[in-house]
Amino acid sequence: MTDPTANTSLPVDQPALDGTAGVASADLPALLEALLLVAPQPPTIDELARGAGVDPAEIEDALSRLQERHGRGWVLQRHGDTVQFATAPRFAAQVRRFLNLDREARLSGAALETLAIVAYQQPVTRAEIEAVRGVDCAGVLATLHARGLIEQIGRLPTVGNPIQYGTTPDFLRHFGLGSLAELPSLGEVGGRDARGALEAAVAAAALEQPASS
Amino acid sequence: MTDPTANTSLPVDQPALDGTAGVASADLPALLEALLLVAPQPPTIDELARGAGVDPAEIEDALSRLQERHGRGWVLQRHGDTVQFATAPRFAAQVRRFLNLDREARLSGAALETLAIVAYQQPVTRAEIEAVRGVDCAGVLATLHARGLIEQIGRLPTVGNPIQYGTTPDFLRHFGLGSLAELPSLGEVGGRDARGALEAAVAAAALEQPASS
């Protein structure tokens, strides 16, 4: 046996008891590492469960254990039902140098405002965004779409079937987020919970929508 | 959920002190994890050193420290000067299942058609098969031969002595046949006897053969 990982001083290092089908629960995070590294596309929880031969619930549990491991060079990113590795944000500068990438252009104030509404309030329509910002947002939305930060994630079943926007996996990576749950907390504005204010704004815009579109 | 590896008594797990250019030596293995994750090709030690902004000797040192970490889903592979991840051998069965590598292969439409001509019309030459199919069949014949479904059963005494193909005993087993006599009847196509049409098509090719080859 030449596998260096066979040196099992920690319980987590126990190799699977059965090499063909099941895998010890303690070894499941390591198995998920292997599967996430070979996956040609970001896999879903169900695909991981099928590959690992365990229940989706066990995958979720193992993923959270994997996420908690420190000192790793990568982080888990969840987008919808899919999971993938991305490099740890603290290494962004080195990764850019390694890949010969220039830093992306900074986002403008308008782009950040629009992106913030999409990120915190998705799915959201252009009319809703414009109602909150008070200005036309067609150009900004086109720019954000071209940069791969937002995408169409649905259509409203109202007049004109307006497009609903949401953020992409690239959005998570650009901002070094593991998932939308890691968006920074908004705190308070004007004596109100900012998150609630944002929700109220979009909700108010949504009420006007059937008439306006 | 407490992950045993999260207990960071080892200096190796300390995060980088400086996130922009250099990286703390203790964080170098994690940085290499990140670089190996995003590398489009297995990188060389020098490429890693340039990306990490350290000496190649430090990369070698960090790689050996990385290799010693346990409870991972991967192992490091060195090919000459390049480094890459490979999945841990103990997860081979799960990885194969995850990637669907063990799925049974099915014959393509072109392979089935070619095999059918060989089966119903053996012995038959490549030129005769191509006359019926109207396309080059060299690749398909090679595949069928590699699969052990057809074999050379003779040579024509014409110019070039073309190989004559026939089916193998493995062919019979794969199609659940006791003998060639159990091949299903071809019936009629377009109001003609299909068997006769096949023979006529092959015969037409045979007439051209001495001239064409």
Added chain:
Amino acid sequence: MVALVNPATYPAGSLLHGYQLRLPSFEGPLDVLLRLVERSQLDITEISLVAVTDQFLIHVRGLAAVAPDAIAEFVAVAGRLVLLKSRSLLPRPPAADDDGEPDDLITQLVEYRAVKEAARLLGAKDERGDGAFARASAAVEAPAAAAPPPLALHASSSLARALRRRLSAVPSPAAEIAHRPLLTLREMVERVLRVVRGGEPEAVAFSRIRRGCRDRHEVLTAFLAVLVLVRRRVLDAEQTELFGEIALRATDTASSTDPEVAGAGMPAIATD
């Protein structure tokens, strides 16, 4: 990102006198209003909106060079501010039922400030550049298969089916191939000339020649024949509108031209 061009020029007392906002395209009326409110160090209340109304109106007046639809957005907000101010100046019946418009503006401003806060947090991350990067392809090569995947069992009927499909596509050698008489370009040139000369002195419509054609190939040949005859100045063709009728007329010089001459040197192009 300070939008003030020259903050040092504000005289004390007249807050923001001569106030100018640089107006990048993204800044809308809410943005301007929020900056005015924050500049005045006031809470967002009905009172503070009244306090910045004059400054906002000054700003709107300076918008002459901006696109009309952008100005409309500013004017709409300005209108709401003026309404708000008038209510604060005029005595109102205590139970006056207002339409809630000023409150709406305040609410909208508070909500907009929440957006600004969210944008600020994202902007800080953007500024730091703490991006994460995904791998370009699988970071790990799949373990090499020891052998090609096993071949699935196939039904023998699949062989017969595949072969029947192929044979039905092979033309039967016994089948008769219908030959259509070929019409050469030369013959078509003669036919066109006959029709056009038969119609003299009136022009003949191309559609009349087309009606005499048996299929699309003949129509194409007829059109080609017309082009040839026009090029040789045997015919004049006139089309007064796009896709309109083409009127054909024999030229004077051609009236005596023998069809054989007109078609001389013509390759015998088959129509099929």
